[in-house]
Amino acid sequence: MKFILLALFVAAIVLVQAPNQPQQKQSQRPTIGFTETTDGSAITDTDVFDEQKYVEEGGGDSANVKTKRAAHETTLMREFMAGFNDTKECDGVVLIGEGDHKPGFSMQVFVDSHDTPGQKPVWNWVLRDLSKNKLMAHGQEDSGKVAARDICLAVLKDADPNRIKTGL
Numbered sequence: 001m002k003f004i005l006l007a008l009f010v011a012a013i014v015l016v017q018a019p020n021q022p023q024q025k026q027s028q029r030p031t032i033g034f035t036e037t038t039d040g041s042a043i044t045d046t047d048v049f050d051e052q053k054y055v056e057e058g059g060g061d062s063a064n065v066k067t068k069r070a071a072h073e074t075t076l077m078r079e080f081m082a083g084f085n086d087t088k089e090c091d092g093v094v095l096i097g098e099g100d101h102k103p104g105f106s107m108q109v110f111v112d113s114h115d116t117p118g119q120k121p122v123w124n125w126v127l128r129d130l131s132k133n134k135l136m137a138h139g140q141e142d143s144g145k146v147a148a149r150d151i152c153l154a155v156l157k158d159a160d161p162n163r164i165k166t167g168l
Contacts, residue, residue: 033103083145
């Protein structure tokens with residue numbers, strides 16, 4: 001009897017000290033990255049992009065507009081990333097940057113009217129499944145947080161349709 005109790009005690013200690021197994025391995029999590037563009041911007045501010053093209057086509061110096069665009073797109077990226085990091089729907093999605101492995105999904109995000117007085121911003125996004133080489137989903141949201149959430153939901157739905165239904 002003492003031997004059985006000792007064996008149970010040791011087994012309990014081993015189980016308590018065993019590392020927790022993650023519910024989903026890193027390699028099984030869906031991965032997403034921004035679509036590579038020629039100008040290097042992950043999120044495009046369409047208002048300033050149009051302004052830049054207008055100045056360049058007119059033969060003017062676009063250095064100030066390029067600086068303005070870079071500042072705006074940095075601010076928009078921060079808003080998007082805050083949404084991605086703070087939204088529980090993005091917990092199962094891995095965002096891959098340059099130089100890392102190729103993602104399973106790519107996204108393009110265009111923001112319109114975010115700095116136009118009296119107008120509501122519009123975050124347009126398009127998602128592509130790279131493994132199937134097809135467009136998956138698209139949407140229009142009014143903030144970076146909502147855009148991030150909806151992109152993550154679309155990726156999770158495509159990667160594992162049961163995950164959305166069960167709330168896992």
